[in-house]
Each structure stands twice: as C-alpha cells, then as structure tokens.
Amino acid sequence: MSQFETVIGLEVHLQLSTKSKIFCSCANQYGCAPNTNVCPVCLGLPGTLPVLNHQALLYGIKVGLALNAEINSFIKFDRKNYYYPDLPKGYQISQFDFPVAKNGYLKIKSGKEEKRIGITRAHLEEDAGKLVHDTSNSCSLADFNRTGTPLIEIVTEPDLRSPQEAYDYLNTLKLTLQYLGVSDCDMEKGSLRCDANVSIRPIGQTSLGTKTELKNMNSFRAVKTALEYEVRRHEQVITAGGKIVQETLLWDDEKAQTQTMRSKEQAHDYRYFPDPDLVPFTIDYKVIDGVRAELPELPQAKFLRFLSQYGLSEYDANILVADHGMADFFEAAVKEYPQGKKIANWLAGPVLMELNNRKAAINELKLTPKDLVTLIAKVEDGVVSNLVGKEVLTFMLDEGKGADDIIKEKGLAQVSDDSALLVIIDEVIAQNPAVVEQIKSGKSNTVGFLVGQAMKRSGGRANPKKLNELITRRITGA
Amino acid sequence: MSISKEDVKYIAALARIDVPEDKLEGFTKSLGGIVQYVEQLQKLDVSNVKPTSHAVPVGNVLRSDVVKPSLISKEALVFKVPLIIE
Ligand SMILES: [Zn+2]
Numbered sequence: 001m002s003q004f005e006t007v008i009g010l011e012v013h014l015q016l017s018t019k020s021k022i023f024c025s026c027a028n029q030y031g032c033a034p035n036t037n038v039c040p041v042c043l044g045l046p047g048t049l050p051v052l053n054h055q056a057l058l059y060g061i062k063v064g065l066a067l068n069a070e071i072n073s074f075i076k077f078d079r080k081n082y083y084y085p086d087l088p089k090g091y092q093i094s095q096f097d098f099p100v101a102k103n104g105y106l107k108i109k110s111g112k113e114e115k116r117i118g119i120t121r122a123h124l125e126e127d128a129g130k131l132v133h134d135t136s137n138s139c140s141l142a143d144f145n146r147t148g149t150p151l152i153e154i155v156t157e158p159d160l161r162s163p164q165e166a167y168d169y170l171n172t173l174k175l176t177l178q179y180l181g182v183s184d185c186d187m188e189k190g191s192l193r194c195d196a197n198v199s200i201r202p203i204g205q206t207s208l209g210t211k212t213e214l215k216n217m218n219s220f221r222a223v224k225t226a227l228e229y230e231v232r233r234h235e236q237v238i239t240a241g242g243k244i245v246q247e248t249l250l251w252d253d254e255k256a257q258t259q260t261m262r263s264k265e266q267a268h269d270y271r272y273f274p275d276p277d278l279v280p281f282t283i284d285y286k287v288i289d290g291v292r293a294e295l296p297e298l299p300q301a302k303f304l305r306f307l308s309q310y311g312l313s314e315y316d317a318n319i320l321v322a323d324h325g326m327a328d329f330f331e332a333a334v335k336e337y338p339q340g341k342k343i344a345n346w347l348a349g350p351v352l353m354e355l356n357n358r359k360a361a362i363n364e365l366k367l368t369p370k371d372l373v374t375l376i377a378k379v380e381d382g383v384v385s386n387l388v389g390k391e392v393l394t395f396m397l398d399e400g401k402g403a404d405d406i407i408k409e410k411g412l413a414q415v416s417d418d419s420a421l422l423v424i425i426d427e428v429i430a431q432n433p434a435v436v437e438q439i440k441s442g443k444s445n446t447v448g449f450l451v452g453q454a455m456k457r458s459g460g461r462a463n464p465k466k467l468n469e470l471i472t473r474r475i476t477g478a
Numbered sequence: 479m480s481i482s483k484e485d486v487k488y489i490a491a492l493a494r495i496d497v498p499e500d501k502l503e504g505f506t507k508s509l510g511g512i513v514q515y516v517e518q519l520q521k522l523d524v525s526n527v528k529p530t531s532h533a534v535p536v537g538n539v540l541r542s543d544v545v546k547p548s549l550i551s552k553e554a555l556v557f558k559v560p561l562i563i564e
Contacts, residue, residue, distance in 0.1 A: 018543050025546035034556065039548050055543035076531050083494055085559035133561060142557035269492060274531035279539050 004200040004238070006231050007208060008160035010223075012173060014152050014183050015127060015191040016059045022126050022150035023050030023093065023278075030189050034143040042126075042148035044089030049277050052077075056150040057100070059182040060124045061283070061291045063152050064101025066180055066298060067119045071288050072098050076280040077124075080270045085142055086129040096272040098280075099123030100152075106176065107300060110168045117169050118157030127151050146190075152182075158197070158208065163227035170194060170220045175299045178324055187219055194223050199244070200234045209234070210244040214258060216251045226251040230258055302327060310340030319348040325362045326352075329369055337373035339380075346376055350390045354397055366400035375403035388412050388460050414463040418470065421454075421462060425471055428453045439475050447471055481510040 021028050024041035040048045064071050078096035104119035127149035131140040154173070160166045174185050174192065185192045199211035214230060217223045229251075234244055249258035297305070299321050306317040306327075320327045326347060333343045351372070355362060375396065379389040384407060395406045407413050415421060428450050429436055438446045451467045486506050490497040497505060 020543050020545045025541070025544060026548045027545045037548050043549075051539060051541045053543050054540040057540065081492075085562060131559070131562070135561065138561045139558045140561050142559050144557065271492070276532065279534075279536045280532060281538050 002235065003203055004235055005203045005205075006162055006227075007158045007199050007201065007211075008163070008166050008227060009158040009197040010156045010160065010166060010169065011195045011197075012154045012170070013127075013193045013195075014063070014154065014177060014185070016056055016150040016152060017183050017191075018053055018055045018059065018150055020053060021148035022053050022056045022124070023148055026148065028149055029145075030191075032145055034141070035145060037145045038147070042088075043144060050093065050275075052278065052281070053150060056124060057281070058287075058291055059150070059180075060100040060122070060152055061288060062180055062182060062295065063154070063177065064104065064122050065288070065292050065295060066176055067101065067104035067106055067122060067154065069101035069104025069119055069122060071101055071283055073283050073285075074098055074280060075100050075283060077275045077278040078272045079275045080125075080272055082268065082270060084128070085140060086131050086147075088129070088142075088144060088147065092126060092128065093275055093278065094125035094153075094272075095123035100283075106169065106173060108165070108169050108172045110162075110165045115159075115165070117159045117165075120155045120157050122152055122154045125151050125153060158199075163224045163231065166196065166227055167220055167224040170223060172299075174220075175322065175324075179296050179298055181296070194220075196223060196227055198227055198230050198234070200231060200238065209238075210246050212244065212246065212258075213248040214251055215248060215261075218253070222251060222253050225253075225256065226258065229256065233258070306330075306344075310334065310344065312341060312344045316341075316344040316348045319352060320344060323362065329362050329372075333369035333373050336370050337377060339373075339376070342376055342380070343373065346372065350393055354393065358397070365397055367397060371396060371402055378403050378407065382416070382463055382465070383407065383413055385414060385460060385464065388414070412461065415458060415461050416463040416466050418466075421458075421466060421470055422474075424454050424457045424462065425450075425467070425474055428457065429471075429474060436475055439472075444472070447475075481506055481513055485509075 016022075018028050020026060021037075021042060024039050026037045026039050026042055029037060041050055061071050075095065075098045077093050079091040080094045080096070081091040083090055099121045101122040102120065104122070105116045106119060107114060107116055109115075127146050129142050129144040129147040131142055133140050156169070160169060177183055177192075178185050183191055187193070194217060196214045196217070197211045198214065199209035201207070201209040212230060212234075214223075214226050217226050230249070237244055248261050250261055251257075252259055303317050303321045306312045306320060307314065312320070320330050330340075330343060330347055333347075334340050337343065351362070351367075355365070358365070375389060375392055378384050378392070379386055384392060392403055392406050392410075392412060395401070395410065396403060399406070401409075432450060432453065435446055435449055439450075447468060450471050451464060454467050454471070455462050455464060483502050483506050486497065486502060486509060489509075490505075
C-alpha cells in the first residue's frame, strides 16, 4: 500500500456545435479545405470587431446548469495574451474573472461508491487554429478554419483521487454533455479534449504537493494511462528524496511516457485584461429559467426512472442509459409493446452484440423500434424460439426486412404441427432406449434430454413446449 | 513604482521585441516616465466608484447563430509560419 495520496484535477475543452463561430459568421465546420472558413474577424485583421454568438452563450448556460453550477449574472470576456502561430491575434478571447458558470458539481460512480466532483468553473472561449508541420521545408502551415470555434472549458476542483476516478468522471461528463446535445463530443475530431493536473502528497497531509500538467492525451484510456505513469514517476522521485518540478508534460502514447515540452519552458504570463472589443453581458434570470426549462432528462435521472418505471435491472438500465440513442429507442419500443423488461433484455443482449459486431450506433441500423417489438412478439408467441429469434434479428439487419418476411422467406417458423414433430420424436426414441426406460420408471426429468435431441434434429425450429408434451405422451401414454 | 532594466527586458521578451543592450537605458527611462505619469491616478479617491471593465455603458450585444460567406480565395490560402514543434 502506497503511503501517498493522489490528487487530480481535470480541464476539459469542449467544442460547441453551433452553426457559426463564436465571434464571427464563418461556418463552424470540421473537415473543410484549409482556410476556407475564415474572415477578417477570425484572422484577427486590424479594425475588425468580434460579436458574441447568442447560441454559444445559451449552450454555455446549458452546460453550467447541467453541472449544477451557478450562472453568473454578469459575465465578460478577457484577452489571454500569448504568441503562438496558431493564434493570429496574439491573444485568445477567453473569460477570466467572470466566467459563465462557477461552483458546480458532477456526481460520479466509481466502483460502488458515489462521489461528488466539484466543478470550479466553466468558461467560454475561442479555439485556436491548427498547425501542420512541414519539416522538410522547415516551416509550419497554419489552417485557421478552427480559429474561433466556440469552446467551453470545464475545470474541476482537485477532487479526483485516482486515475480510475478521473476516467469515471470523464465518462460521466461526456455522457451528460452528449445528452445536452451541445457537441458531438468526438475525441478523434478534437471536439472534446482533456488536460490533467496531478500531484501526490503523504496520506494525512492537507496542503497540496507540487503538480505537473499533462497534455496531448487523445482518449480517456490515454488520460488514465498517462496519469498512472505520472503518479508512479512522482512517487519514485519523492521516495528517492528528489523534488517534482512544476511543468507541463506531453504524453507520448506510443512510448507510453511523459515528455517535457520544449517551447513553452518560460513561465506563462498571460496578462489577462478585459477585451475592450466585447461588451459585458448581464444574464437575466428569465434567460436562465428558459434554458433550464429546456434541459433534457440527464443520464442519472433517466437511470433511476428506468429502474422504477419499467422495473429494469441495474445492468440493463446502465447499458440503455449509456447511449442516448439506445435509451430513446427503448422508450419508443415500450410505447409499441409495453414489455419494458423484455425489450431491455433484447437491447442489452442481442441488439448490443449486433451493434458491437457492426461497430454501429443504434440509429445507423436498419431497425425501427416497431421492427424490434414485432420480432420480440414472435418469440413470445412461440412462432420462433429465442435462439432462432436472434438469427432472425441478424437477417433483419443484413437485409433491412421485417421479422415476418424473414421468418417466411427463410422458413424459420417453429414447427408445432404434431405429425411433423412425431416423425422426429420417434427417431429420437428409437435411438435412446436406455433413456426411455428411465422415463418409464418415473424419472421424468430426463425428458429434457430427449427434447434437446429432438430440437437439434429440427434445426432449432421445433416448439420446445410441444416437444415435451408429445415425448411424454408417447413414452408414458399420459 | 519605478521600472528596472530587468522589467524592460521581460516586457520585450513577451512582446517578441529584440532590444539592443545600448538602447536598454533609454527605454527604461521613457517607460518609467510613462508609468509615473499614469501613477497620478493613484491619488484619486475611488472608494465610491464601482469597478468597471468597459468605459461605455453598453451591454448584451449578440449576433444570431447564422452562417455568412467567408473570405473567398481563388487558390487555397496557405499561411506559412516558422517551424515550431513542441
Ligand atoms: Zn470568421
């Protein structure tokens, strides 16, 4: 057991999916040809004036409310000054002392334990451009399409106590943000990025140890691994009598280690000051109430409702809630067929397996809630067995047809016709005389074995209930 | 408050301005003069004045989230900058 306690704080940058940029009318769109979504404002040309995008402000308030934060009734924008070629103005418009939201929290579940992670603040700012390094011509190429993309930065208190907790927080946060519909939260596209601050201290000490800042992690898994690496490094340095230097480190995923940043060695002096180009804002409580009224049901509330309203298991409810599309699909299906538990079993079982195999999201499948409940009803009515039902599902997804058509075309309906089943049963009886004797002498539980054999012969298509009945009657005459 | 040579060097570095050694003395004096001039404001009693970030009382200027055409360039616009790798 380590004699140290880990202390972690996270900063998440989230691109907001507004149509236009935060301070100009250029399209806020990913993947366009370099420098096609640029204008004098986002290029920082002299004499231009930024004007705040109303939607970006509303999204900021929405995120703040979802994180149980106070919305500041007065907010303003400030200039954060630093020179870097991806920042054409030489400063980033951000919020310093009056951010859109402060003092919130997010409840997370880490293992069995529920914990509240404090949110220090959430502020609006503009994203920077992108540099493509051309080492052969010893230059970098700047693409300013991303410059001015609205960002909200969400900063936690140093409340996280392990890399695993940090990982759980990130997943809960991402799910919450996805429910809000303010961003696609796609880490691969850079819509969601995470930096981490980490330090350790002897257990029992209340003051914080020296922290290092980790950047360049491009997945939640990488955040966790980088933090684990860094915690180990801190422990080794301190145990050996050394001191941790406060610095920013880049995570190298391939080498699985952190590296010191070369270019930003000089301590930052951002010289924040109010941006004279942007007027301040007073946020009326009516505006806040309006946004609050439009907040969707958030994941934790939905989870609890699924347990109480439909009697789902925690396992099933978790799987449904973890995917907004899945949860919506579930409720649409329940409207068609009021058997919540059965539908949840199908979604968390066979449907989820199909999704994983196909690496697809539920709304990308050729499957409507109505299609699924038609299939479930076929299984419940004994038209097909549970096992064959799963096959039918695969065919439905491959061919984009309904359960009825597939069952008819492939001849998958259960055989319940006595004469057809009796042919199979007689064969099975003839081949298993010993078992038949056991049943005759009263061991009725061995009937199951013969049912299994007959089922195999029928290619899974026989109605098991019917088989059981017929076999028993055939042997005992009862 | 007076300005030292070190202050001038630091500010110059932040602004990416190369100040030759023989000009340092002169800049230190002129910058010091400017700061002293502004320093007169310290004598004012502002205990009854509310803090403000903007001189003009205008607020809540917003634009609706509508896309308008960006700059049009016939050829793909490329900005070349000195190579910087972290
Ligand atoms: Zn623009």
